[in-house]
Amino acid sequence: MSAPKNKTGRKAFGRLSLPERTFVADALRTETVGGVLLLVAAVAALVWSNIPALHSSYEAVSDFHMGPDALGLNLSIEHWAADGLLAIFFFVAGIELKRELVAGDLRDPKAAALPVVAALCGMAMPAIVDVVVSSAGGGSTAGWAVPTATDIAFALAVLAVIGTSLPSALRAFLLTLAVVDDLFAILIIAIFFTDQLNFAALGGAFVGLVVFWLLIRKGVRGWYIYVPLAVVIWGLMYNSGVHATIAGVAMGLMLRCHREDGEETSPGEHIEHLVRPLSAGLAVPLFALFSAGVAVSGGALGDVFTTPETLGVVLGLVVGKTLGIFGGTWLTARFTKASLSDELAWPDVFAVASLAGIGFTVSLLIGELSFTDDPVLTDEIKASVLMGSLIAAVISTVLLKVRNAKYRALWEAENRDDDLSGVPDIYEEDNPEYHLRMAEIYEKKAAEHRRRAQVAAGAGGQDDRPA
Template sequence: MAAPVRTTRKFLGRLSLPERNFVAEALRTETVGGVLLLLAAIAALIWANTPLKESYETVRDFHVGPGSLGLNLSVQHWAADGLLAVFFFVAGIELKRELVAGDLRDPKAAALPVIAALCGMAAPALVYTLVNVVGGGSTDGWAVPTATDIAFALAVLAVIGTSLPSALRAFLLTLAVVDDLFAILIIAIFFTSDLNFAALGGAFIGLAVFWLLLRKGVRGWYVYVPLALVIWGLMYNSGVHATIAGVAMGLMLRCHKEEGAGESHSPGEHIEHLVRPLSAGLAVPLFALFSAGVAVSGGALRDVFTQPETLGVVLGLVVGKVVGIFGGTWLAARFTRAELNEDLAWPDVFAVASLAGIGFTVSLLIGELAFSDDPVLTDEIKAAVLLGSLTAAVLSAILLKVRDVKYRKLWEDEERDEDLSGIPDVYEQDDPDYHLRMADIHQKKADEHRRRARQAGASRDTDDGPA
């Protein structure tokens, strides 16, 4: 009896058409949000490093909210605990969709990006810990350099104008989704304060009601938004970070279409389409505005490289992320017999790995949580996150720009639609009707070319004839 043949799988191969369209739409919104995030971070730095610094601190530290409900919070806390719950709500929907309809649905296809993401979080944490053990610093911030900011990374792509192929973009998106999942777990497990079990129990009851209403098919934002606010408030008062409420509600949404229901989009995809602009265009930029405003001077930048905590963050983002993602991907491909798409090369994976070193939103949040009892060190950690993310952005921009011509050709091949069917030609080449349409188009072009040639010849004969 012959031994079974082990087939190889293509890594970073062409996406299916529905997955390609979903990734394109999701990343288009994230790119716009990333540009706004970038502008908000720049505005925060300018605001905090000019004579207007006192007004920045006044606005950031201004308290508002019902104290009787335990919600008399500063503007900065409202941005970190409130607005970021919207961001994590979208992350929860993304994760649910990836698990039921995306790349994470198939364990074999999911193995590479999941392993890459895990290694891309473990390596920066290890780099940070080693730097601080050797340098005698605090290991409390080990989780700070583990996060990837997909919006900021895509903003870099938008700025440098790289036409990254959809497979590489999808790989980056999947990395970020898995990254968000483990960042959520890190926040829930390692940054939970003393628990208020009554509030936590109330939050769980609220989530159960939320789930039950979804299963019963109850519709109407006026039902879910007030309930979501109650769940968020209870989660905040429980001692568990309030963003966990957003993730939990996102994971409860149905992200697959029911057969026979005539749905063009699942409820989860529909709600994500509505909420993502709010997350990318308002929630995350406002968080950046009130979290990225740190004093930057020559001395402060020098201190980033002399203190083990801040140096560990920079090296974790710039070195740890690249080594972890690239090394994890290569080893996984090597031992799962997956072959890299022949149109790409391993330096392309290295470039995307360096792009994943841009850790902004979640890194800033974890930095605030890890060193909440030391405001000075918190600001220094934020400066390290900004510097590390900027360094990773410059490095990735250089690496991607080197291959820009190749990427542009692959992008144009993916986008080409010569038969004007609305579907890229690469997805129609196995369709017999496609070849008939293309033959007809080429025949019409040839006829048009001959017609113009005859007209040009007739025009020359007229010009050369007698007056």
């Protein structure tokens, strides 16, 4: 397959603007730390649930119920983690989506086409693979949506572990891809996993969201107002029959994410900066702790590759995600006459596509929602998500390691700051002041070199004189 050629068209995965680069770096730094905590939580869950002496305590804690029964919120710890804590995760996802729509890559239809099409193809292909494999094996196709989600925190944790200096443009593509991915995952949850509606509770949640929006429009400040209101909206949404995480997304989308005169950050960016560590460092790891505890015995792992439903999930993540994202990206570049950045090649895009095959948080959630009447199959689906994510991580690690030297050189070029201005030189090359500063630096270096040469020559002359 030849790469799309176009010397005059726009560049795909080209250099980010400096503000966008700074935002992406800050966001990914938090996600990477959260991803490492997510890995630790997942391993802890597997150890806790698979040691015979501890297995009963894991089930006891997961099934422990708490909360007001009169309000319909007497839930198990596992349920609180899935419906409660993940609402924080989806709240951050809503803010990310809003920011991308008003200030990020998605505000420009031409720039948005690449990640949107890639994300759509990266969700459609895994679903198709799952349905084909499950149907061919005579299994249920109810889990078609399980392999459609990408876990950005888990993917970035893999990057942190293998130490790959992935260029910022590819990291930004991965982040934007995950944001769009989260949006469609939210729509899937809202449309396909809503059974019976309680219209009174749904109406109450809607009224709460209107109040939330009006308070924001009026510029009312104070966490003591918004946090209780958010809890009420979440509780009403949960009792309405719509998945409670939708409340988090809705509130995130209502925040203002564009900056007005005199503002260093918008309210949405400020709140995201405060809440993202809570989401990545607490909410998602605790969800993983109480959702990833599945049996991983030899027989259970063997069933993952022999049961059609679980095999469909594994192949959907490993094969479907990679082919879908890479194919969608290539086709978009072909038909929009965009060419790759000069520093990158299509194998780099393929490697990132394979990295997006790591599905965890949302995949586990959808797995729980898909087979609520079959606890055994639910656990098997969770095991298949873990296995598929592990295989995708290994494959992407190998592919990225092959080009790691090239990535390191690009990363160093992106971050070089010879004039010590605090701004990478690559963003100052068109600035006359930068060239003046560099000329002064070079002159100082040349003067120092001449001084050292003179000292060395003088020392040599003394050594040559007779004793």
